[in-house]
Amino acid sequence: MAWCGDLRCTVGQPTSQDRVMELYHLRTFVAVAEEKHLTRAAERLFTSQPAISAHIKALEETLGVTLFDRTPKGMRLTPVGEELLPRARQALAAASAVMQHAKGLQDELIGSVRIGLNTDARFLRLTALQAGLAEHYPRLEVAMLTGSTGTNLPAVRVGKLDAAFVTGEIDDPSMSVCFLCDEPLVIGAPVSLRDQIISTDVADLARLPWVYTSPDCSHFAAMRALFDAHCCEPTRTLIANQEDALVEMIRAGVGLGIVRAGVFSNDDHAYELPVALPSVPLQFVYLRKRENDPLIRAVMHQLCAVWGIAPPADAAREAG
Template sequence: MELYHLRTFVTVAEEGHLTRAAERLFTSQPAISAHVKALEEELGVVLFDRTPKGMQLTAAGRQLLERAQHTLAAAGDLLDEARSMHDELVGEVHIGLNTDARFSRVIDTQRAISAAHPQLATIFMGGSSEANLPALRTGKLDAGFVGGHFDDPLLDRLKVTEEALVVAVPSSLRGQFDAADLTELARQPWIHTSPNCPHYRVMSRLFEAAGCEPKRVVVAEQEDALLDMVCAGVGLGIVRAEKVVAIAQRDGSIYALDLPLAPNPLYLVYARKRANDPLIRAVVAAVRQVWELSDTSETRLAG
Protein backbone atom coordinates (compact mmCIF):
# COMPACT_ATOMS: atom_id res chain seq x y z
CA MET A 1 0.00 0.00 0.00
CA GLU A 2 1.38 3.40 -1.02
CA LEU A 3 0.69 6.71 0.69
CA TYR A 4 -0.39 8.21 -2.63
CA HIS A 5 -3.12 5.56 -2.83
CA LEU A 6 -4.46 6.72 0.54
CA ARG A 7 -4.12 10.37 -0.49
CA THR A 8 -6.15 9.68 -3.62
CA PHE A 9 -8.79 7.79 -1.60
CA VAL A 10 -9.20 10.68 0.86
CA THR A 11 -9.27 13.31 -1.89
CA VAL A 12 -11.91 11.48 -3.94
CA ALA A 13 -13.98 11.04 -0.76
CA GLU A 14 -13.73 14.79 0.00
CA GLU A 15 -14.47 15.90 -3.57
CA GLY A 16 -16.99 13.20 -4.47
CA HIS A 17 -15.84 13.41 -8.07
CA LEU A 18 -12.92 11.93 -10.05
CA THR A 19 -12.31 15.02 -12.19
CA ARG A 20 -12.19 17.42 -9.24
CA ALA A 21 -9.92 15.03 -7.34
CA ALA A 22 -7.59 14.85 -10.35
CA GLU A 23 -7.44 18.64 -10.56
CA ARG A 24 -6.69 18.91 -6.86
CA LEU A 25 -3.91 16.32 -7.05
CA PHE A 26 -2.51 17.69 -10.33
CA THR A 27 -2.86 14.37 -12.14
CA SER A 28 -5.15 12.70 -14.67
CA GLN A 29 -8.55 11.11 -14.13
CA PRO A 30 -7.34 7.68 -15.36
CA ALA A 31 -4.52 7.83 -12.79
CA ILE A 32 -7.02 8.60 -10.02
CA SER A 33 -9.21 5.69 -11.11
CA ALA A 34 -6.18 3.38 -11.17
CA HIS A 35 -5.16 4.41 -7.65
CA VAL A 36 -8.65 3.76 -6.29
CA LYS A 37 -8.88 0.38 -8.06
CA ALA A 38 -5.44 -0.68 -6.79
CA LEU A 39 -6.33 0.25 -3.21
CA GLU A 40 -9.67 -1.56 -3.42
CA GLU A 41 -7.96 -4.68 -4.73
CA GLU A 42 -5.32 -4.60 -2.00
CA LEU A 43 -7.88 -4.01 0.78
CA GLY A 44 -10.37 -6.45 -0.68
CA VAL A 45 -13.29 -4.05 -0.33
CA VAL A 46 -15.22 -1.66 -2.55
CA LEU A 47 -14.61 1.90 -1.35
CA PHE A 48 -16.92 3.81 -3.69
CA ASP A 49 -20.17 3.42 -5.55
CA ARG A 50 -19.79 4.93 -9.05
CA THR A 51 -22.99 6.93 -9.71
CA PRO A 52 -24.02 9.48 -12.38
CA LYS A 53 -23.65 12.17 -9.71
CA GLY A 54 -20.13 11.14 -8.75
CA MET A 55 -18.26 8.91 -6.34
CA GLN A 56 -20.16 7.98 -3.18
CA LEU A 57 -18.50 6.20 -0.27
CA THR A 58 -19.71 2.69 0.52
CA ALA A 59 -20.21 1.59 4.12
CA ALA A 60 -16.70 0.11 4.05
CA GLY A 61 -15.32 3.31 2.54
CA ARG A 62 -16.87 5.42 5.28
CA GLN A 63 -15.46 3.11 7.93
CA LEU A 64 -11.92 3.26 6.50
CA LEU A 65 -11.85 6.98 5.61
CA GLU A 66 -11.03 8.25 9.09
CA ARG A 67 -8.25 5.67 9.49
CA ALA A 68 -6.78 6.76 6.15
CA GLN A 69 -6.93 10.43 7.18
CA HIS A 70 -5.14 9.65 10.45
CA THR A 71 -2.46 7.68 8.58
CA LEU A 72 -1.80 10.58 6.20
CA ALA A 73 -1.72 13.05 9.10
CA ALA A 74 0.82 10.88 10.95
CA ALA A 75 2.99 10.65 7.82
CA GLY A 76 2.78 14.43 7.44
CA ASP A 77 3.81 14.96 11.07
CA LEU A 78 6.79 12.66 10.55
CA LEU A 79 7.88 14.62 7.49
CA ASP A 80 7.42 17.96 9.28
CA GLU A 81 9.53 16.80 12.22
CA ALA A 82 12.27 15.62 9.88
CA ARG A 83 12.25 18.93 8.06
CA SER A 84 12.46 20.84 11.32
CA MET A 85 15.74 19.07 12.11
CA HIS A 86 17.44 20.95 9.30
CA ASP A 87 19.01 24.30 10.03
CA GLU A 88 17.75 25.85 6.82
CA LEU A 89 14.56 25.75 4.79
CA VAL A 90 15.33 25.43 1.10
CA GLY A 91 12.95 25.96 -1.80
CA GLU A 92 9.98 28.21 -2.47
CA VAL A 93 6.94 29.36 -0.55
CA HIS A 94 3.92 30.68 -2.45
CA ILE A 95 1.80 33.33 -0.71
CA GLY A 96 -1.42 34.65 -2.25
CA LEU A 97 -2.28 38.34 -2.00
CA ASN A 98 -5.81 39.72 -1.97
CA THR A 99 -5.05 43.43 -2.14
CA ASP A 100 -2.20 45.82 -2.91
CA ALA A 101 1.33 44.91 -1.86
CA ARG A 102 1.84 47.96 0.33
CA PHE A 103 -1.14 47.24 2.55
CA SER A 104 -0.15 43.56 2.75
CA ARG A 105 3.38 44.60 3.83
CA VAL A 106 4.92 42.42 1.16
CA ILE A 107 8.41 43.95 1.35
CA ASP A 108 8.67 43.63 5.12
CA THR A 109 7.33 40.06 5.03
CA GLN A 110 9.83 39.04 2.36
CA ARG A 111 12.66 40.57 4.35
CA ALA A 112 11.58 38.78 7.54
CA ILE A 113 11.36 35.41 5.79
CA SER A 114 14.68 35.94 4.01
CA ALA A 115 16.45 36.99 7.21
CA ALA A 116 15.32 33.83 9.02
CA HIS A 117 15.65 31.48 6.03
CA PRO A 118 18.11 32.84 3.41
CA GLN A 119 17.67 29.83 1.11
CA LEU A 120 13.87 30.07 1.02
CA ALA A 121 12.50 32.03 -1.93
CA THR A 122 9.23 33.88 -1.32
CA ILE A 123 6.82 34.09 -4.26
CA PHE A 124 3.86 36.44 -3.88
CA MET A 125 0.92 35.66 -6.15
CA GLY A 126 -1.57 38.34 -7.12
CA GLY A 127 -5.19 37.39 -6.63
CA SER A 128 -8.27 37.95 -4.49
CA SER A 129 -9.85 36.49 -1.37
CA GLU A 130 -12.29 34.38 -3.37
CA ALA A 131 -9.49 33.05 -5.61
CA ASN A 132 -7.08 32.35 -2.75
CA LEU A 133 -9.42 30.05 -0.81
CA PRO A 134 -9.69 27.25 -3.43
CA ALA A 135 -5.97 27.61 -4.20
CA LEU A 136 -5.21 27.01 -0.52
CA ARG A 137 -7.49 23.97 -0.40
CA THR A 138 -5.81 22.37 -3.41
CA GLY A 139 -2.26 23.25 -2.41
CA LYS A 140 -1.59 25.70 -5.24
CA LEU A 141 -0.77 28.23 -2.51
CA ASP A 142 1.11 27.53 0.72
CA ALA A 143 -0.51 30.47 2.49
CA GLY A 144 -2.59 33.46 1.49
CA PHE A 145 -4.31 36.60 2.67
CA VAL A 146 -8.11 36.46 2.80
CA GLY A 147 -10.47 39.26 3.76
CA GLY A 148 -13.87 38.88 5.39
CA HIS A 149 -15.54 36.09 7.30
CA PHE A 150 -15.57 32.57 5.87
CA ASP A 151 -16.15 29.00 7.02
CA ASP A 152 -13.90 26.14 5.94
CA PRO A 153 -12.99 23.16 8.13
CA LEU A 154 -9.89 22.47 6.00
CA LEU A 155 -8.28 25.83 6.76
CA ASP A 156 -6.68 27.59 9.74
CA ARG A 157 -6.31 31.35 9.97
CA LEU A 158 -4.35 34.02 11.80
CA LYS A 159 -6.12 37.34 12.21
CA VAL A 160 -3.76 40.04 10.97
CA THR A 161 -5.76 43.27 11.15
CA GLU A 162 -9.09 44.88 10.31
CA GLU A 163 -9.67 47.09 7.28
CA ALA A 164 -11.71 50.22 7.83
CA LEU A 165 -14.19 50.49 4.93
CA VAL A 166 -16.15 53.44 3.57
CA VAL A 167 -18.54 54.27 0.76
CA ALA A 168 -16.49 56.17 -1.83
CA VAL A 169 -18.48 58.77 -3.78
CA PRO A 170 -17.51 60.85 -6.84
CA SER A 171 -17.31 64.54 -5.93
CA SER A 172 -19.63 65.23 -8.87
CA LEU A 173 -22.44 63.57 -6.85
CA ARG A 174 -21.88 65.59 -3.69
CA GLY A 175 -25.18 66.97 -2.46
CA GLN A 176 -27.18 65.06 -5.07
CA PHE A 177 -28.79 62.62 -2.60
CA ASP A 178 -29.61 62.10 1.07
CA ALA A 179 -27.07 59.64 2.48
CA ALA A 180 -29.29 58.94 5.48
CA ASP A 181 -32.04 57.61 3.21
CA LEU A 182 -30.86 54.11 2.26
CA THR A 183 -33.60 53.71 -0.34
CA GLU A 184 -32.44 56.85 -2.12
CA LEU A 185 -28.81 55.85 -1.67
CA ALA A 186 -29.53 52.49 -3.31
CA ARG A 187 -30.89 54.27 -6.40
CA GLN A 188 -27.52 55.90 -7.04
CA PRO A 189 -25.15 54.25 -9.53
CA TRP A 190 -23.07 51.61 -7.75
CA ILE A 191 -19.90 49.82 -8.80
CA HIS A 192 -20.27 46.24 -7.64
CA THR A 193 -17.67 43.58 -6.96
CA SER A 194 -18.30 39.84 -7.34
CA PRO A 195 -20.78 38.32 -4.83
CA ASN A 196 -17.94 36.35 -3.21
CA CYS A 197 -15.95 39.49 -2.44
CA PRO A 198 -16.01 40.61 1.24
CA HIS A 199 -16.71 44.20 0.15
CA TYR A 200 -19.80 43.01 -1.72
CA ARG A 201 -21.11 41.38 1.43
CA VAL A 202 -20.57 44.61 3.38
CA MET A 203 -22.49 46.52 0.72
CA SER A 204 -25.33 43.98 0.76
CA ARG A 205 -25.67 44.13 4.55
CA LEU A 206 -25.85 47.90 4.38
CA PHE A 207 -29.08 47.77 2.38
CA GLU A 208 -30.65 44.61 3.81
CA ALA A 209 -32.36 46.49 6.65
CA ALA A 210 -34.02 48.82 4.14
CA GLY A 211 -35.09 45.91 1.94
CA CYS A 212 -33.45 47.30 -1.20
CA GLU A 213 -30.56 46.55 -3.52
CA PRO A 214 -27.98 49.07 -4.78
CA LYS A 215 -28.28 49.87 -8.47
CA ARG A 216 -25.52 48.15 -10.42
CA VAL A 217 -23.91 50.00 -13.32
CA VAL A 218 -20.70 47.96 -13.63
CA VAL A 219 -18.70 45.20 -11.89
CA ALA A 220 -15.03 45.71 -10.96
CA GLU A 221 -13.10 42.78 -9.51
CA GLN A 222 -10.02 44.77 -8.49
CA GLU A 223 -10.12 47.55 -5.91
CA ASP A 224 -7.80 49.80 -7.93
CA ALA A 225 -10.12 49.55 -10.94
CA LEU A 226 -13.11 50.30 -8.73
CA LEU A 227 -11.39 53.37 -7.31
CA ASP A 228 -10.50 54.65 -10.78
CA MET A 229 -14.16 54.33 -11.76
CA VAL A 230 -15.31 56.23 -8.68
CA CYS A 231 -12.80 58.98 -9.47
CA ALA A 232 -14.13 59.09 -13.04
CA GLY A 233 -17.68 59.61 -11.77
CA VAL A 234 -19.02 56.19 -12.79
CA GLY A 235 -20.59 55.48 -9.41
CA LEU A 236 -20.22 54.68 -5.72
CA GLY A 237 -18.27 51.78 -4.25
CA ILE A 238 -17.07 50.13 -1.05
CA VAL A 239 -13.31 50.56 -0.60
CA ARG A 240 -10.67 50.80 2.09
CA ALA A 241 -10.87 54.09 3.98
CA GLU A 242 -7.20 55.02 3.74
CA LYS A 243 -7.29 54.92 -0.06
CA VAL A 244 -10.24 57.29 -0.23
CA VAL A 245 -8.59 59.68 2.22
CA ALA A 246 -5.39 59.72 0.16
CA ILE A 247 -7.22 60.50 -3.10
CA ALA A 248 -9.45 63.10 -1.45
CA GLN A 249 -6.36 64.90 -0.12
CA ARG A 250 -4.57 64.60 -3.43
CA ASP A 251 -7.14 65.94 -5.88
CA GLY A 252 -10.57 66.00 -4.23
CA SER A 253 -12.11 63.83 -6.96
CA ILE A 254 -13.86 61.59 -4.41
CA TYR A 255 -14.95 61.68 -0.79
CA ALA A 256 -16.03 59.21 1.89
CA LEU A 257 -19.69 59.07 2.83
CA ASP A 258 -20.37 59.69 6.52
CA LEU A 259 -21.94 56.27 6.97
CA PRO A 260 -20.61 53.65 9.43
CA LEU A 261 -19.62 50.29 7.95
CA ALA A 262 -18.44 47.15 9.74
CA PRO A 263 -14.66 46.68 9.49
CA ASN A 264 -13.35 43.89 7.28
CA PRO A 265 -11.06 41.36 9.02
CA LEU A 266 -7.89 40.33 7.20
CA TYR A 267 -6.49 36.83 7.80
CA LEU A 268 -3.40 34.87 6.88
CA VAL A 269 -4.82 31.48 5.88
CA TYR A 270 -3.24 28.07 5.34
CA ALA A 271 -4.30 24.41 5.19
CA ARG A 272 -5.07 23.04 8.63
CA LYS A 273 -3.20 19.80 7.91
CA ARG A 274 -0.04 21.85 7.27
CA ALA A 275 -0.11 23.81 10.55
CA ASN A 276 3.08 22.05 11.74
CA ASP A 277 4.86 22.28 8.39
CA PRO A 278 8.13 24.24 8.92
CA LEU A 279 7.35 26.19 5.75
CA ILE A 280 4.02 27.37 7.16
CA ARG A 281 5.53 28.07 10.57
CA ALA A 282 8.14 30.26 8.88
CA VAL A 283 5.46 32.32 7.11
CA VAL A 284 3.33 32.64 10.25
CA ALA A 285 6.37 33.73 12.28
CA ALA A 286 7.28 36.37 9.69
CA VAL A 287 3.71 37.73 9.52
CA ARG A 288 3.51 37.88 13.32
CA GLN A 289 6.76 39.83 13.37
CA VAL A 290 5.82 42.25 10.60
CA TRP A 291 2.33 42.97 11.96
CA GLU A 292 3.59 42.95 15.57
CA LEU A 293 1.17 40.23 16.61
CA SER A 294 1.57 38.50 19.95
CA ASP A 295 1.68 34.73 20.32
CA THR A 296 -1.85 34.95 21.77
CA SER A 297 -3.26 36.63 18.65
CA GLU A 298 -6.25 34.85 17.14
CA THR A 299 -5.10 31.68 15.41
CA ARG A 300 -7.86 29.16 14.93
CA LEU A 301 -9.67 26.77 12.69
CA ALA A 302 -11.81 28.50 10.11
CA GLY A 303 -15.35 27.34 10.45
Protein backbone atom coordinates in the same frame (compact mmCIF):
# COMPACT_ATOMS: atom_id res chain seq x y z
CA MET B 1 51.90 -12.85 -5.19
CA ALA B 2 48.94 -15.06 -6.15
CA TRP B 3 47.14 -15.66 -9.43
CA CYS B 4 43.33 -15.69 -9.71
CA GLY B 5 42.48 -17.12 -13.15
CA ASP B 6 43.69 -14.58 -15.69
CA LEU B 7 43.86 -11.83 -13.05
CA ARG B 8 46.86 -11.16 -10.87
CA CYS B 9 45.86 -10.39 -7.25
CA THR B 10 48.27 -8.94 -4.73
CA VAL B 11 48.16 -10.63 -1.35
CA GLY B 12 49.65 -8.89 1.63
CA GLN B 13 49.95 -5.27 2.77
CA PRO B 14 48.55 -2.56 0.46
CA THR B 15 51.01 -0.26 -1.24
CA SER B 16 51.17 3.48 -0.51
CA GLN B 17 49.01 4.07 -3.59
CA ASP B 18 46.26 1.88 -2.11
CA ARG B 19 46.21 3.62 1.26
CA VAL B 20 43.77 6.42 2.06
CA MET B 21 44.89 9.53 3.88
CA GLU B 22 42.51 10.10 6.80
CA LEU B 23 41.65 13.48 8.26
CA TYR B 24 42.63 12.32 11.72
CA HIS B 25 46.09 11.53 10.36
CA LEU B 26 46.41 15.13 9.19
CA ARG B 27 45.05 16.40 12.50
CA THR B 28 47.72 14.39 14.34
CA PHE B 29 50.42 15.63 11.98
CA VAL B 30 49.51 19.27 12.66
CA ALA B 31 49.29 18.70 16.42
CA VAL B 32 52.70 17.04 16.59
CA ALA B 33 54.23 19.73 14.37
CA GLU B 34 52.89 22.47 16.64
CA GLU B 35 53.56 20.77 19.96
CA LYS B 36 56.92 19.29 18.84
CA HIS B 37 56.34 16.43 21.28
CA LEU B 38 54.36 13.18 21.07
CA THR B 39 53.13 13.29 24.66
CA ARG B 40 51.86 16.87 24.44
CA ALA B 41 50.20 16.11 21.10
CA ALA B 42 48.51 13.08 22.67
CA GLU B 43 47.21 15.22 25.53
CA ARG B 44 45.95 17.83 23.10
CA LEU B 45 44.06 15.24 21.04
CA PHE B 46 42.86 13.26 24.08
CA THR B 47 44.48 10.04 22.93
CA SER B 48 47.52 7.90 23.74
CA GLN B 49 51.13 8.38 22.68
CA PRO B 50 51.21 5.00 20.85
CA ALA B 51 48.13 6.09 18.86
CA ILE B 52 49.89 9.33 17.90
CA SER B 53 52.98 7.42 16.78
CA ALA B 54 50.81 5.03 14.75
CA HIS B 55 49.03 7.92 13.02
CA ILE B 56 52.30 9.58 12.03
CA LYS B 57 53.72 6.31 10.77
CA ALA B 58 50.60 5.59 8.73
CA LEU B 59 50.62 9.06 7.21
CA GLU B 60 54.32 8.83 6.30
CA GLU B 61 53.76 5.43 4.68
CA THR B 62 50.73 6.77 2.77
CA LEU B 63 52.60 9.83 1.49
CA GLY B 64 55.88 7.99 0.99
CA VAL B 65 57.86 10.68 2.80
CA THR B 66 59.41 11.30 6.20
CA LEU B 67 57.64 14.09 8.07
CA PHE B 68 59.62 14.22 11.32
CA ASP B 69 63.06 13.64 12.66
CA ARG B 70 62.96 12.07 16.14
CA THR B 71 65.40 13.89 18.43
CA PRO B 72 66.13 13.62 22.18
CA LYS B 73 64.23 16.89 22.64
CA GLY B 74 61.19 15.81 20.71
CA MET B 75 59.81 15.87 17.15
CA ARG B 76 61.32 18.12 14.49
CA LEU B 77 59.80 18.64 11.07
CA THR B 78 61.85 17.58 8.08
CA PRO B 79 62.06 19.98 5.13
CA VAL B 80 59.30 17.93 3.46
CA GLY B 81 57.21 18.15 6.63
CA GLU B 82 57.74 21.91 6.74
CA GLU B 83 56.46 22.21 3.18
CA LEU B 84 53.42 19.98 3.75
CA LEU B 85 52.34 21.54 7.05
CA PRO B 86 50.56 24.60 5.52
CA ARG B 87 48.68 22.33 3.10
CA ALA B 88 47.64 20.05 5.94
CA ARG B 89 46.25 23.05 7.81
CA GLN B 90 44.38 24.15 4.67
CA ALA B 91 42.91 20.67 4.25
CA LEU B 92 41.69 20.60 7.85
CA ALA B 93 40.21 24.09 7.51
CA ALA B 94 38.40 23.07 4.33
CA ALA B 95 37.02 19.95 6.00
CA SER B 96 35.85 22.04 8.94
CA ALA B 97 34.16 24.48 6.57
CA VAL B 98 32.30 21.62 4.90
CA MET B 99 31.10 20.37 8.28
CA GLN B 100 29.97 23.82 9.39
CA HIS B 101 28.15 24.44 6.13
CA ALA B 102 26.42 21.07 6.32
CA LYS B 103 25.39 21.79 9.88
CA GLY B 104 23.97 25.12 8.80
CA LEU B 105 21.99 23.45 6.03
CA GLN B 106 20.28 21.23 8.61
CA ASP B 107 18.52 24.33 9.96
CA GLU B 108 18.36 26.34 6.73
CA LEU B 109 15.06 26.48 4.93
CA ILE B 110 15.29 25.81 1.21
CA GLY B 111 12.27 25.85 -1.09
CA SER B 112 9.56 28.11 -2.44
CA VAL B 113 6.32 29.49 -1.07
CA ARG B 114 3.41 31.15 -2.91
CA ILE B 115 1.33 33.73 -1.04
CA GLY B 116 -1.93 35.10 -2.40
CA LEU B 117 -2.67 38.80 -1.96
CA ASN B 118 -6.12 40.38 -1.78
CA THR B 119 -5.35 44.08 -1.46
CA ASP B 120 -2.54 46.60 -1.73
CA ALA B 121 0.99 45.84 -0.58
CA ARG B 122 1.21 48.75 1.85
CA PHE B 123 -1.84 47.65 3.84
CA LEU B 124 -0.65 44.02 3.93
CA ARG B 125 2.82 45.15 5.13
CA LEU B 126 4.45 43.13 2.38
CA THR B 127 7.72 45.07 2.35
CA ALA B 128 8.39 44.20 6.00
CA LEU B 129 7.28 40.60 5.46
CA GLN B 130 9.59 40.15 2.48
CA ALA B 131 12.51 41.74 4.33
CA GLY B 132 12.03 39.43 7.32
CA LEU B 133 11.84 36.32 5.16
CA ALA B 134 14.91 37.36 3.17
CA GLU B 135 16.93 37.99 6.32
CA HIS B 136 16.03 34.79 8.16
CA TYR B 137 15.55 32.44 5.21
CA PRO B 138 17.81 33.69 2.39
CA ARG B 139 17.36 30.52 0.34
CA LEU B 140 13.57 30.60 0.50
CA GLU B 141 12.01 31.71 -2.79
CA VAL B 142 8.89 33.79 -2.15
CA ALA B 143 6.19 34.53 -4.74
CA MET B 144 3.49 37.06 -3.83
CA LEU B 145 0.62 36.69 -6.29
CA THR B 146 -2.17 39.18 -6.84
CA GLY B 147 -5.69 37.85 -6.36
CA SER B 148 -8.77 38.34 -4.25
CA THR B 149 -10.44 36.63 -1.32
CA GLY B 150 -12.72 34.83 -3.76
CA THR B 151 -9.85 33.41 -5.81
CA ASN B 152 -7.34 32.92 -2.99
CA LEU B 153 -9.40 30.52 -0.89
CA PRO B 154 -9.96 27.86 -3.58
CA ALA B 155 -6.34 28.24 -4.69
CA VAL B 156 -5.16 27.41 -1.16
CA ARG B 157 -7.54 24.45 -0.97
CA VAL B 158 -6.17 22.82 -4.11
CA GLY B 159 -2.53 23.71 -3.44
CA LYS B 160 -2.02 26.43 -6.07
CA LEU B 161 -1.19 28.76 -3.18
CA ASP B 162 0.58 27.83 0.04
CA ALA B 163 -1.15 30.59 2.01
CA ALA B 164 -3.14 33.74 1.37
CA PHE B 165 -4.53 36.97 2.74
CA VAL B 166 -8.34 36.99 2.81
CA THR B 167 -11.00 39.32 4.14
CA GLY B 168 -14.10 38.22 6.01
CA GLU B 169 -15.11 35.33 8.24
CA ILE B 170 -13.82 31.92 7.16
CA ASP B 171 -15.93 28.90 8.06
CA ASP B 172 -13.85 26.06 6.68
CA PRO B 173 -12.54 23.30 8.99
CA SER B 174 -9.77 22.48 6.53
CA MET B 175 -8.23 25.95 6.99
CA SER B 176 -6.06 27.39 9.72
CA VAL B 177 -6.96 31.05 10.11
CA CYS B 178 -4.82 33.77 11.66
CA PHE B 179 -6.58 37.04 12.46
CA LEU B 180 -4.49 40.11 11.60
CA CYS B 181 -6.74 43.13 12.06
CA ASP B 182 -10.20 44.57 11.47
CA GLU B 183 -10.73 46.44 8.23
CA PRO B 184 -13.07 49.42 8.64
CA LEU B 185 -15.29 49.82 5.58
CA VAL B 186 -16.69 53.00 4.04
CA ILE B 187 -18.72 54.03 1.03
CA GLY B 188 -16.47 55.63 -1.55
CA ALA B 189 -18.02 58.21 -3.83
CA PRO B 190 -16.58 59.95 -6.89
CA VAL B 191 -16.21 63.70 -6.72
CA SER B 192 -17.93 63.90 -10.11
CA LEU B 193 -21.18 62.63 -8.50
CA ARG B 194 -21.05 64.94 -5.49
CA ASP B 195 -23.89 67.13 -6.79
CA GLN B 196 -26.14 64.08 -7.19
CA ILE B 197 -25.61 62.93 -3.60
CA ILE B 198 -28.38 64.88 -1.90
CA SER B 199 -28.12 62.98 1.38
CA THR B 200 -26.49 59.94 2.97
CA ASP B 201 -29.87 58.25 3.45
CA VAL B 202 -29.40 54.68 2.23
CA ALA B 203 -32.53 54.76 0.08
CA ASP B 204 -31.30 57.89 -1.67
CA LEU B 205 -27.85 56.39 -2.21
CA ALA B 206 -29.42 53.29 -3.72
CA ARG B 207 -30.72 55.36 -6.64
CA LEU B 208 -27.19 56.27 -7.69
CA PRO B 209 -24.95 54.03 -9.82
CA TRP B 210 -22.92 51.47 -7.88
CA VAL B 211 -19.82 49.45 -8.66
CA TYR B 212 -20.37 45.95 -7.29
CA THR B 213 -17.81 43.44 -6.17
CA SER B 214 -18.21 39.70 -6.79
CA PRO B 215 -20.48 37.77 -4.37
CA ASP B 216 -17.52 35.94 -2.81
CA CYS B 217 -16.05 39.26 -1.61
CA SER B 218 -16.67 40.43 1.95
CA HIS B 219 -17.36 43.95 0.65
CA PHE B 220 -20.28 42.53 -1.34
CA ALA B 221 -21.70 40.99 1.84
CA ALA B 222 -21.39 44.35 3.63
CA MET B 223 -23.21 46.10 0.77
CA ARG B 224 -26.00 43.52 0.74
CA ALA B 225 -26.43 43.80 4.51
CA LEU B 226 -26.62 47.59 4.26
CA PHE B 227 -29.32 47.70 1.60
CA ASP B 228 -31.26 44.67 2.83
CA ALA B 229 -31.58 46.38 6.21
CA HIS B 230 -33.26 49.33 4.43
CA CYS B 231 -35.29 47.19 2.02
CA CYS B 232 -33.83 48.70 -1.13
CA GLU B 233 -31.68 47.62 -4.05
CA PRO B 234 -28.75 49.68 -5.36
CA THR B 235 -28.39 50.44 -9.05
CA ARG B 236 -25.68 48.19 -10.40
CA THR B 237 -23.40 49.66 -13.06
CA LEU B 238 -20.66 47.00 -13.30
CA ILE B 239 -18.81 44.38 -11.30
CA ALA B 240 -15.13 44.74 -10.33
CA ASN B 241 -13.74 41.74 -8.47
CA GLN B 242 -10.29 43.29 -7.88
CA GLU B 243 -9.97 46.03 -5.28
CA ASP B 244 -7.67 48.18 -7.38
CA ALA B 245 -10.18 48.00 -10.26
CA LEU B 246 -13.02 48.93 -7.89
CA VAL B 247 -11.07 51.92 -6.59
CA GLU B 248 -10.22 53.14 -10.07
CA MET B 249 -13.84 52.80 -11.23
CA ILE B 250 -15.00 54.92 -8.29
CA ARG B 251 -12.31 57.53 -8.93
CA ALA B 252 -13.33 57.63 -12.60
CA GLY B 253 -16.92 58.45 -11.66
CA VAL B 254 -18.49 55.15 -12.70
CA GLY B 255 -20.33 54.83 -9.40
CA LEU B 256 -20.20 54.42 -5.64
CA GLY B 257 -18.64 51.41 -3.97
CA ILE B 258 -17.64 49.93 -0.64
CA VAL B 259 -13.92 50.09 0.08
CA ARG B 260 -11.53 49.99 3.02
CA ALA B 261 -11.39 53.22 5.03
CA GLY B 262 -8.44 55.42 4.12
CA VAL B 263 -8.19 54.34 0.49
CA PHE B 264 -9.30 57.79 -0.68
CA SER B 265 -7.33 59.86 1.82
CA ASN B 266 -6.01 63.01 0.11
CA ASP B 267 -7.63 61.94 -3.15
CA ASP B 268 -8.86 64.61 -5.56
CA HIS B 269 -11.22 62.27 -7.40
CA ALA B 270 -13.08 60.38 -4.66
CA TYR B 271 -14.02 60.71 -1.00
CA GLU B 272 -15.69 58.81 1.85
CA LEU B 273 -19.35 59.21 2.78
CA PRO B 274 -20.23 59.40 6.49
CA VAL B 275 -22.24 56.17 6.55
CA ALA B 276 -21.60 53.66 9.33
CA LEU B 277 -20.59 50.22 8.12
CA PRO B 278 -19.39 47.17 10.06
CA SER B 279 -15.71 46.28 9.85
CA VAL B 280 -14.48 42.99 8.39
CA PRO B 281 -11.51 40.90 9.54
CA LEU B 282 -8.30 40.64 7.53
CA GLN B 283 -6.98 37.11 7.96
CA PHE B 284 -4.17 34.88 6.79
CA VAL B 285 -5.06 31.30 5.87
CA TYR B 286 -3.36 28.03 4.98
CA LEU B 287 -4.38 24.37 5.08
CA ARG B 288 -4.67 23.00 8.61
CA LYS B 289 -2.83 19.82 7.61
CA ARG B 290 0.23 21.96 6.84
CA GLU B 291 0.52 23.56 10.29
CA ASN B 292 3.83 21.79 10.94
CA ASP B 293 5.22 22.37 7.45
CA PRO B 294 8.56 24.23 7.84
CA LEU B 295 7.62 26.58 4.98
CA ILE B 296 4.34 27.56 6.62
CA ARG B 297 5.94 27.89 10.05
CA ALA B 298 8.64 30.19 8.62
CA VAL B 299 6.09 32.43 6.91
CA MET B 300 3.87 32.52 9.99
CA HIS B 301 6.79 33.41 12.24
CA GLN B 302 7.68 36.42 10.12
CA LEU B 303 4.08 37.41 9.44
CA CYS B 304 3.25 37.47 13.15
CA ALA B 305 6.40 39.46 13.88
CA VAL B 306 5.40 42.04 11.28
CA TRP B 307 1.84 42.31 12.60
CA GLY B 308 2.88 42.20 16.27
CA ILE B 309 0.82 39.14 17.18
CA ALA B 310 1.68 35.82 18.77
CA PRO B 311 2.27 32.89 16.37
CA PRO B 312 -0.56 30.33 16.46
CA ALA B 313 1.49 27.77 18.39
CA ASP B 314 2.45 30.35 21.03
CA ALA B 315 -1.13 31.55 21.27
CA ALA B 316 -2.31 27.99 21.80
CA ARG B 317 0.21 27.46 24.60
CA GLU B 318 -0.89 30.68 26.29
CA ALA B 319 -4.55 29.63 26.02
CA GLY B 320 -3.75 26.24 27.54
